[in-house]
Amino acid sequence: MEEKFYWNDILSQDRELDRAMRCYRSEAVRRKLEALSGMDVKKVVFSGMGSSHFCAYGASIYLKQHGIDSEVISTGELLYYEAGCLTEDTVLCLISQSGESAETRHLLERLPDGIFVIALTNDAQSALGRRGDICFLMNVSDEISVTTRTYVSSLVMTQLIAAALCGEALEPVFAEYERAVGCMGAYLAHAQEETERLRDFCRGMQSLSLMGRGNALSSVRSGALFLREVAKFTAVDFDSAEFRHGPMELVEEGFFAAVFAPTGVGQELGVRLAQSIAEKGGRVLLITDPNGVCRKVQEEERILAVVLPEAKEYASQLLQIIPIQLLADAIARDKGIVPGVFRWGSKITAVE
Numbered sequence: 001m002e003e004k005f006y007w008n009d010i011l012s013q014d015r016e017l018d019r020a021m022r023c024y025r026s027e028a029v030r031r032k033l034e035a036l037s038g039m040d041v042k043k044v045v046f047s048g049m050g051s052s053h054f055c056a057y058g059a060s061i062y063l064k065q066h067g068i069d070s071e072v073i074s075t076g077e078l079l080y081y082e083a084g085c086l087t088e089d090t091v092l093c094l095i096s097q098s099g100e101s102a103e104t105r106h107l108l109e110r111l112p113d114g115i116f117v118i119a120l121t122n123d124a125q126s127a128l129g130r131r132g133d134i135c136f137l138m139n140v141s142d143e144i145s146v147t148t149r150t151y152v153s154s155l156v157m158t159q160l161i162a163a164a165l166c167g168e169a170l171e172p173v174f175a176e177y178e179r180a181v182g183c184m185g186a187y188l189a190h191a192q193e194e195t196e197r198l199r200d201f202c203r204g205m206q207s208l209s210l211m212g213r214g215n216a217l218s219s220v221r222s223g224a225l226f227l228r229e230v231a232k233f234t235a236v237d238f239d240s241a242e243f244r245h246g247p248m249e250l251v252e253e254g255f256f257a258a259v260f261a262p263t264g265v266g267q268e269l270g271v272r273l274a275q276s277i278a279e280k281g282g283r284v285l286l287i288t289d290p291n292g293v294c295r296k297v298q299e300e301e302r303i304l305a306v307v308l309p310e311a312k313e314y315a316s317q318l319l320q321i322i323p324i325q326l327l328a329d330a331i332a333r334d335k336g337i338v339p340g341v342f343r344w345g346s347k348i349t350a351v352e
Helices: 005-011 013-024 027-037 057-065 075-080 102-110 127-131 149-165 171-188 191-201 214-231 267-279 295-299 317-334
Strands: 043-048 069-074 090-095 116-121 134-137 208-212 235-239 256-261 283-288 303-307
Touching: 005 013, 005 317, 013 149, 013 171, 027 134, 027 149, 043 057, 043 075, 043 149, 057 069, 057 149, 057 214, 069 075, 075 102, 090 102, 090 149, 102 127, 116 127, 116 149, 127 134, 149 171, 149 317, 171 191, 171 317, 191 283, 191 303, 191 317, 208 214, 214 235, 214 256, 214 317, 256 267, 256 317, 267 283, 267 295, 267 303, 283 317, 295 303
Parallel strands: 043 069, 043 090, 090 116, 116 134, 208 235, 208 256, 256 283, 283 303
Antiparallel strands: none
């Protein structure tokens, strides 16, 4: 296996997503989205495993902000413990890159009659693709190993699905994502230099605690997962607010955090959390945009500001994940392992 496949997957994300966006704008996809707009929806459940589970936080928030009940539940939990939430008035958006993971297949076999399924997958002929009442394709190239472009494409498609279900205009969503994809390309153009900057700041790091709130929870959960998968590195994910309720006691010399603070209602809270951790002896990657960089942040040597282009909060997730992907690659190489190669698992998890 070529050792730079994961690195090349990272660098390809803007090009792959740019191509995918043209597919999402096609007449065929628009007809499907318009069909969702005409539905009288009371409740939506998003479900998947791994990054396919975590990609839907922003879409679920959007639905709730527009008066539609919504939950994000792992397929494993939905299968064995929370199946009772799938009533006849529920729309289930089931997400799986392969469409063949064990939990996905088993849930499809047990679904009650009458549950409307929106399938989001990269394989139309998979078990999920065939079962979906409406099937949306990610339209990106398959990865060799851990998810990169399938994750960012899932972020976009779940948000488009949510906007359609709310009957909202889709053009502003398309335009915002297209702008964000352009920003991804600009940031990735300096990927090598940025990786070295992240590596230097994190030298000696033994574990990383990722934290954020709202839409950024997708970046928190998926980022921690990618560090564990790609680099076999201990990474812990926290809701920012919950971190202050006990886990702050972890902070001391040698503690490292990554705090996501995009423009939005939680930005100031995120910046203050980063400052609090630094004041207590921790070191912080503050992943933000120009609005989150005040003089105190610039002067604090324990904070490294990763300043991304400003984007709407739901679209900022496309950018937020890249520094974590780059850091995961650097950690893996420093450990002497090929980034993203599974030791005990596989690309498609076929066993529960």
